[in-house]
Amino acid sequence: MKRVVVLDTNVLLSDPNVVLSFPTAEVVIPETVLGELDKLKTARVDPDLRFRGREVSRLLFELSEDGSLVDGVALADGGRLRVAVLDSDGPLPEGLQARNADDRILATAFQVCDAAAEGCEVTLVTNDLNMLLKAQTLGIPVERSGDGLEGSFARRYIIRPFQRYKIPIGILAVAVAVFAAVLIAIFISSNRPTGVASIPTEFKALLSVQQQRALDALVTLQSNPDDPQALLAMANFYFDAYQATSQGGDRVSALQAARQGVRYYERYLATTPTDNDARADLASLLFYAGQTDQAIQQVSTVLESDPDHVNGNFNLGIFFWQGRRDYDGAIDQMKKVITLTEDDPQQHSVLEQARLVLERIENDAKSANGSTSTTGGATQ
Secondary structure, three states: OOEEEEEOHHHHHHOHHHHHOOOOOEEEEEHHHHHHHHHOOOOOOOHHHHHHHHHHHHHHHHHHOOOOOOOOEEOHHHOEEEEEOOOOOOOOOOOOOOOOHHHHHHHHHHHHHHHOOOOOEEEEEOOOHHHHHHHHHOOOOEEOOOOOOOOOOHHHOOOOOOOOOOOOHHHHHHHHHHHHHHHHHHHOOOOOOOOHHHOOHHHHHOOOHHHHHHHHHHHHHHHOOOOHHHHHHHHHHHHHHHHHHHHOOOHHHHHHHHHHHHHHHHHHHHHOOOOHHHHHHHHHHHHHOOOHHHHHHHHHHHHHHOOOOHHHHHHHHHHHHHHHOOHHHHHHHHHHHHHHHOOOHHHHHHHHHHHHHHHHHHHHHHHHHOOOOOOOHHHO
């Protein structure tokens, strides 16, 4: 059953990341909500509230780079996000006033419910008690934020050919926060010499080894924008930045890191197109950024040249499962991974992971179809 979630303003302001918290669902933001967020820019309200409003706007701007929000853009894990415009000529329950923002949000939710296809589950998510009660009287399914939020299962199971860097979350935040300021001082100011040597020693001491490598790569790219190793170093840095910020719960920063990583991987692969491990990582970041079709295309390119690429086969199964709900394709991929790894002691962890994921996919397939002819025989 397809799920449609309509978000109230207060839900977004309590947690800007909530937009990315409904895997496989269609997330709808009423146009009135955008208007209320825009008013926060100049309103005399708590600064923290204004900050969260800007975070929501920043996330929506990032997502709009992939298409029109009115038409809908893809989210990670197979969901979609769209902005719903209230149809003033459409059906409206009695008692709702067009001049009242809450009523316009309720009216939009009502129209979304009215237009939903048979079998869709439409829910208004709000933390406003009055809106919650009013929605119930109008027959609109409603829940409070936090009651039905789901974590992203797929993100926990995407695997990499090998882990190049491991960046502690705390020091990653320090590095990312100061990188921009330092680089501006080094590369833009005409009064300063260029190069890593011109960075204060005390600043470099604040960085981990991995972050120093990233800084070295940035310096290299200033003089040689197509240096393959520097491009790969930055791509890997942002891949790990995605993982760190995602695990820390900051989905907005995670999405930005994924998009930056995609750009560096694409530039690197333009110089080194045969690096299948890097292409597999690019596919993962594309999936994280909600670009499932592009992710499948990239990992398919990997498998064309290396059909037994374990991680490519594994991740393609995840993309089929979470991105397309193609249970048969996902099951086939996981069974292939099991076949490739069951006699290799060095791949034992991947084998166990594939067995676990295969079981989850088969259970999802049974729930979606009522029954499945495919069994888990390969997991024995």
